[in-house]
Amino acid sequence: xxxxxxxxxxxxxxxxxxxxxxxxxxxxxxxxxxxxxxxxxxxxxxxxxxxxxxxxxxxxxxxxxxxxxxxxxxxxxxxxxxxxxxxxxxxxxxxxxxxxxxxxxxxxxxxxxxxxxxxxxxxxxxxxxxxxxxxxxxxxxxxxxxxxxxxxxxxxxxxxxxxxxxxxxxxxxxxxxxxxxxxxxxxxxxxxx
Numbered sequence: 001x002x003x004x005x006x007x008x009x010x011x012x013x014x015x016x017x018x019x020x021x022x023x024x025x026x027x028x029x030x031x032x033x034x035x036x037x038x039x040x041x042x043x044x045x046x047x048x049x050x051x052x053x054x055x056x057x058x059x060x061x062x063x064x065x066x067x068x069x070x071x072x073x074x075x076x077x078x079x080x081x082x083x084x085x086x087x088x089x090x091x092x093x094x095x096x097x098x099x100x101x102x103x104x105x106x107x108x109x110x111x112x113x114x115x116x117x118x119x120x121x122x123x124x125x126x127x128x129x130x131x132x133x134x135x136x137x138x139x140x141x142x143x144x145x146x147x148x149x150x151x152x153x154x155x156x157x158x159x160x161x162x163x164x165x166x167x168x169x170x171x172x173x174x175x176x177x178x179x180x181x182x183x184x185x186x187x188x189x190x191x192x193x
Contacts, residue, residue, distance in 0.1 A: 132170030
């Protein structure tokens, strides 16, 4: 990744400072800061030539997510989708505010906003790349814990929907993940049944 200018570094620092305020800790670090770094790591691995706007969007994917907790919405599938839709706009607005502060031009800010709102998934290669990274971060770091908290049928359905959202490149990377035996079994079941 080549976006190493002062403006880019300042934006990343500000995204990280915002996420460092997350009161939820993972291994002693703010959860959303950990998530943001995982997003950047996967983007570098899967799409090493990612455009600057995509790099910024990946780092801001969950910016200040704790501000809109899932518990504010009905614990239904529809409630989940309402929450996610609200988050798309919230993350886009938070990232845009920071990018404006550090002097990014409107075109770059609009592009980051579009990526964070998941516009044109499957039609826009950069939106697809961001979705691949999101799915890989979930599968590698959060899926095993998620799976043990939910009914197997629900988990299988989520895995199938996740798989449909990924490109062939993302799917190939997912099949190489070092999953726990139970997580691997669930993935295999989702893909074969």
